[in-house]
Amino acid sequence: MTAGRGGRIGEGMTAGAAPREGGRIIALRGVTKVYGKGQAAMAALRGIDLGIDEGEFLAVMGPSGSGKSTCMNILGCLDTPTSGEYLFKGVAVGGLTRDQRTRLRRFFLGFVFQGYNLLSRTSALENVELPLIYRGMPARKRHAKALEALNVVGLAEWKSHTPGELSGGQQQRVAIARAIVTDPIVLFADEPTGNLDSSKAKEIMQLITSLNRDRGITVVMVTHEQDMAAYAGRIVHFHDGKVASDERNGGIG
Numbered sequence: 001m002t003a004g005r006g007g008r009i010g011e012g013m014t015a016g017a018a019p020r021e022g023g024r025i026i027a028l029r030g031v032t033k034v035y036g037k038g039q040a041a042m043a044a045l046r047g048i049d050l051g052i053d054e055g056e057f058l059a060v061m062g063p064s065g066s067g068k069s070t071c072m073n074i075l076g077c078l079d080t081p082t083s084g085e086y087l088f089k090g091v092a093v094g095g096l097t098r099d100q101r102t103r104l105r106r107f108f109l110g111f112v113f114q115g116y117n118l119l120s121r122t123s124a125l126e127n128v129e130l131p132l133i134y135r136g137m138p139a140r141k142r143h144a145k146a147l148e149a150l151n152v153v154g155l156a157e158w159k160s161h162t163p164g165e166l167s168g169g170q171q172q173r174v175a176i177a178r179a180i181v182t183d184p185i186v187l188f189a190d191e192p193t194g195n196l197d198s199s200k201a202k203e204i205m206q207l208i209t210s211l212n213r214d215r216g217i218t219v220v221m222v223t224h225e226q227d228m229a230a231y232a233g234r235i236v237h238f239h240d241g242k243v244a245s246d247e248r249n250g251g252i253g
Contacts, residue, residue, distance in 0.1 A: 024090075025186060025218055026052040026075060031084030033070050033241075044070040045081070046241035054185075057212045057219045057251065059229035062238030068222050069190065071238065075220060076109060076188050077101045106134060110179035110217075112208075114191035116171045118163040118178075124150060125159040128178045135182070149177040153207060169200030176207060180217070187211065189221040193228050205231045209252065 033045040045067045052058055062068045073079040074086060077093065086093040088104065096104065118127045125146050132142035150156045153173040163171050172192060179187055189208060193201035209231050212219045221232065229235050233251040237244045 023054045024051050025054050025088065026050070026220075027085075027087040028071075028074075029085040029087070031071075031074065031081045031086060033067075033074065033079070034082045043241055045074075048084070048241075048243060050236065050243060050246075052218065052220065055212070055216055055218055056234060057209070057232045058221070059232035059235045059249075060220065060222045060238065061224065061226075061229055061235060062244070066238040067241040068238040070241075072188060072190055072220070072222050076111060077105050106131065107182065108185055110182065110184035110187040112172070112175050112179050112187065112189040112192045114194035116163070116168075116175045116195075118171055118174060120163050123160050123162055124155060124166070124174045124177075127163070127174055128181050131178060131182050145181055146177070149181040150174070152180065152211075153177045167200070168196050169203055172196065172200075172204050173207065176204070176211075180211065180215075184217065186218045186220065189219065191223055192221065193223070193225065198227075201225075201228065205252075 028048050028050040031045055031048040031050075032043065035042045035044060048067075048071060050071075060068045060072065070079065074081055080094070088108070093101065093104070119130075125143070128146040128149050129142050132145060137145070147156060147159060150159055153176050155170060155173050155177065158166065158170065163174070166174065172195075176192075187208075192208065193204050196204060205228055208219060208221070211217045219232075221228070223229050230249065231252045233249055234247070235249050236246045
């Protein structure tokens with residue numbers, strides 16, 4: 001696998017190429033996740049079958065302990081399944097080396113978290129640049145890319161401000177800019193509005209919706225809030241480590 005949108009994951013897969021399986025980017029087949037052994041074993045996922053197509057906006061819901069966050073971690077290559085198969089654009093992720101999985105995250109995926117995860121002593125621009133530094137991108141080019149991403153989220157004028165000088169909604173916008181600066185094809189959002197009031201939450205959801213609609217980024221979002229899930233075009237409910245329901249939704253915006 002090589003760097004950039006033209007990079008590869010394993011044999012026969014090129015970033016930016018048409019997804020295999022008729023537009024399917026992600027497929028989980030019989031995925032389980034068990035923590036511990038023997039009598040202490042706890043099954044977080046109990047045979048998950050799930051497909052996500054290019055350009056979808058999927059909301060994942062369920063009570064605490066339902067397995068939704070475990071599933072998100074597996075999809076984001078932050079964890080591995082105990083059994084079953086995870087295919088990313090037709091390539092079996094389980095067959096990749098650790099370095100290849102790291103490159104998959106770095107070049108194909110973007111992440112947004114509830115807690116923003118910004119570096120407190122660095123500017124908004126510097127926070128957005130971080131993924132590009134890991135890629136080894138030259139300073140001038142990464143400055144331009146980071147500024148472009150901040151412009152997309154409406155914060156170009158705040159580029160020199162540190163997180164402490166920004167509101168919660170603005171900090172989450174910086175986090176989203178950092179997630180999209182690498183031009184990911186899938187954006188994972190874990191409770192992205194959990195720390196925001198209803199007004200700022202609506203603004204963030206409108207931004208995420210626009211990234212999905214206007215830039216074609218596939219979005220997978222975990223949320224406890226029905227009002228936020230309503231923005232998605234599809235809602236999957238987890239319960240006791242299984243998919244309890246999978247429904248199409250009109251979406252908002």
